[in-house]
Amino acid sequence: MAIEFEGTTDPTGLEVYDSIEQRHLHVRTSTPVAPRTGDGERFCFPVDTTCTVETGALVFDQTYSVSLHNDAGRTEANLDVGETARLEDGTQFVGLSGPIRLYCRVEATGTIEVGLNSIRLSFDDVVPIELGARSLHERPVGTITTPADPEAMMEAIAVLSSALKTTTPERTWPTLRGHPPLIELGDEFEAPDAVERPDADVTIRVPPAYQSVFQVAPLAFYLGADVRPGVEPTLETPQFEYPLAGDDRLEDVVAGLLKRFFFLDCLVRTEGLFQYDLHERAVLEDALPFDLAETYAASLPEQLESYLEVPLESIEEYVPRWPLTAHVPAEPDSVELLPFVVNELGVVREPRGSSLDAVSNVTNPGASFVRSASARRSPSIAPSDDERAFVVPDVADESIEHAWFGDHVPQSASKATIEAYQNQLSRDSRSESIEILLVCNDARMLGEHDLLDDAYGKRESLPFDVHSEFGITTDRLAELLTDGGYDFLHYIGHATPDGLRCSDGDLDVRTLESVDVGVFFLNACQSYEQGLALVKRGAFGGVSTLRDVVNEQAVEIGETMARLLNLGFPLRAALEIAREQSALGEEYLIVGDGSTDIAQSEGGAPLLVELERREDDKFDFAVRSYPTKGFKIGTATESTLETITDRHITPNRTPFYCVSEESLQEYLIWTEIPIILDNRIYWNNGVGAVTID
Known part of the structure; x- marks a missing residue:
């Protein structure tokens, strides 16, 4: 119980x-x-x-x-x-x-x-x-054991929906979708007594192949559907049958249905237990071919039949940005990833892309120096021995994060590992303060440290305990990583694939048995392998680099990441925004779980304000909301700017609203939030007027 x-x-x-x-x-x-x-x-x-x-x-x-x-x-x-x-x-x-x-x-x-x-x-x-x-069920209730046979896996995937608290449209609220139980491979199927699929009158049939079974997992979870073998992929209810095969790939059809069903449920739920104004409903209600109140009262199969009358193309611009697309190999072990992906309603796709033997390094003759520990910068970087190759994933811009599982080193995507998710299962509740470790191992980079020391710890309601170390030895860094118990490590210095530069040589994290660090940012050249080693030895996730990075730009992106993480943005959101504000692009990537954060945002999902000037001393105002572990997709978010109504489904971007400078300043005086104006980011501490000229 x-x-x-x-x-x-x-x-x-x-x-x-x-x-x-x-x-x-x-x-x-x-x-x-x-x-x-x-x-x-x-x-x-x-x-x-x-x-x-x-x-x-x-x-x-x-x-x-x-x-x-x-x-x-x-x-x-x-x-x-x-x-x-x-x-x-x-x-x-x-x-x-x-x-x-x-x-x-x-x-x-x-x-x-x-x-x-x-x-x-x-x-x-x-x-x-x-x-x-x-x-609130943010942790799995138990573990399902399944044989490696695809048909047996269907039963395991079907009961992931035991974590749903309801099959009504209210399941779009994150608190009514618990964490699915874990899955592990074994000799025979076994599930805890508490794991039981809801009776939803929905069945998904797919051929018994790993890729097909994996790709329908998020949709099956959300609908509480049974999963059965079939010659042709089909969605079945007592009311209708809907083919999942055709001109499009199965993964595309399933992703489209998941987004359509989820979004329309978000509109219909406004007729349920929690009634409120919603931007997307106000825009679309008159164009929908069904009545929201009548649909709320209908059975789940009847609701789905109504939703299928709405082409995805007609609502696509209003559908929330999806938090995650997972590129999952068609291998038996991949079934153990699915509960973590499904927990975010992540879209599952086949890993496709173009392999590279090496990635080009960055050259900038005008830069003062780069953060490479090598005496000379090579024009390209070859993959490490334990990786097959670099890969440029074939991805569409459908999600905030594309997580690449498997052995390749991705560009334009995150390097995801199951260890990153598993490490968090034993995570204790956060203490009253967040323990942050700043390590600066090059005196020429003290400027970044000083910026970070100013960025962290400015939220009185969630104080940060910041500890700084300078020019430390390999033994001292190893001690801090293994015994420090830090929530976040921000490393400033040099790196190679074989180690983090210290005063007496390089510390190779791969030589450590375990680490006691939650999240990290290795702001050094070629730190990918060391970041991957941190995740495989206990960390939850972080940001590393594939190539050399120019110091001036590294300082800029380091400060931006620090300020965003301080405000409760998760890694995936912070890195997306930091990339937009920096000349650096694909040099940085997430390693591990991109939904990881170091602080909780205040008052709901974290927001970014976008402003555009008008000629009449007014501004066009919009917000971008991002999901977090506490405010997942389906959360309703608004800016609280009194002169507009912009409650919307997170994650997404609102339309621009015209606001006066007076009302804007009143809002910003009491709100600590990042602001984008003229393609430049401004930092607002929520106290006093903000200079936006």
Whole structure:
């Protein structure tokens, strides 16, 4: 059972325990309580476990977002700090969004008070209160074992959807899509008792071939579909059959359906439990061939049949940018990657591209120096012994990140490894401070260190503990990497494929048994192999280089990356923006998990503001939102600029809205956010006016 309730006496109250996420929540009560098993059918919301207690008050000694819902689950109010609300006779639900999602079903009069450090529900008498809890389920609940046969893998892939909390359009909300269970190869199929596919009346049939089975995994997960062998790829429901084969590749058809179904569900969900204004709905509702309210009330097969009436081309410009495309080899071991890819609803494609024997190095005669540890720069760089070749992937611009799995070293894509994902499964909860290690091993690069020291640690609500080291030895660097326990390493210096330059030689990370570093940025020439070694020995992901990098440009991209990571942008988003703002292009690449971050963004998904000048002392204003581990695709995001309404589906870019400089400055005074104007990035610390002339 994911959630357990237990009464406590000192202090009196209720202990709520999430065995998946290892989270505890204590609720104080006015009198001792003995929780009784409740009925989950009495809740409008997906819950894992319920109980009933009798008390005159519930007190939460933390601040959570609080929502008040009617008896049908529709949101009636959202309460902020300092606000109160009255509970009237009749069934109402109080929702609390914390480390464990909690709902209180109340049929009594009382008061909700949201204080600065606590939330109190007081009732006019001692009354029965029903509580329902749901795990945020960001970790897998268990492991499925499957033989290497493609038909056996179909069963394993089908039950990945056991992580769905619902099969209604609300599953587009990230908190209602838990992390799928893991998959590993074994002699026979075996799944934990808690792993069970929802009854969704949807089946996907594909030929029993690895590539076909892998490519339908994200769609099968999202629809809660069974996966069965078939001669021709087909989507089947009691209402219709839809061919997945034709002139287009299977991967293209599946990707198109996933995007279409997900996006239209995002529009339809606005008629559900959480009703709100949405930009995409306002633009498209009148052009859709179905009624949103009627579609919300329909069965899943009926919804899908309606969605198929909408050509993807007619809505494509409004569909959110996909966070991830995974290029997965058609090999048995690749099945173990799928739970991590599916967790992000990543599109799965066959790895295709053009092989290279070497990549051209960068030459810039005007540069002061490059960050190469070699005495001479070679015109090209050959791949290391454990790699087959460099490859230029055949990719379309459909996702923020293209993750290349396998042995090749990619250009224009990330080098993804299963170790990067597995390393995070044992990650503990973040402490109150984020431990950052800055290593500067060349005195000529102290300017970058000083910029970074200023960039990190400027958020009072999430303080950074920055530790700097200069000109250190190989033994000292090895000690810091293996025993330091740092959340983030920013290395400034020189590198070769065989090591990171230290005062007494090169440290080859491949000689270390393990490292205790979460995320890294190796801002040095040719640091790819060392970054890959960090990931394979314990790190989650980071940024490395394939070629030599010019120092001036390395300083620029280093500062940009640091500031964006500080604001909660994940690696994939930070690197995309940094590339746009630098003359450097393919020199830098992500190694490991591109969704990794070092800080949580404040107030939702991280935003980038784009401004264009107008002639009337006004600006055209738009935002780009990016997904994170906490705010995945499907999150609703808005800028909070009072003069416009721009709530949209993340990740995406809003249209431009005309705003006055006065309203823009008022927004920027209180908002810490990066700004793009005239192709230049400005940094706003959220205090005082911003110079945008």
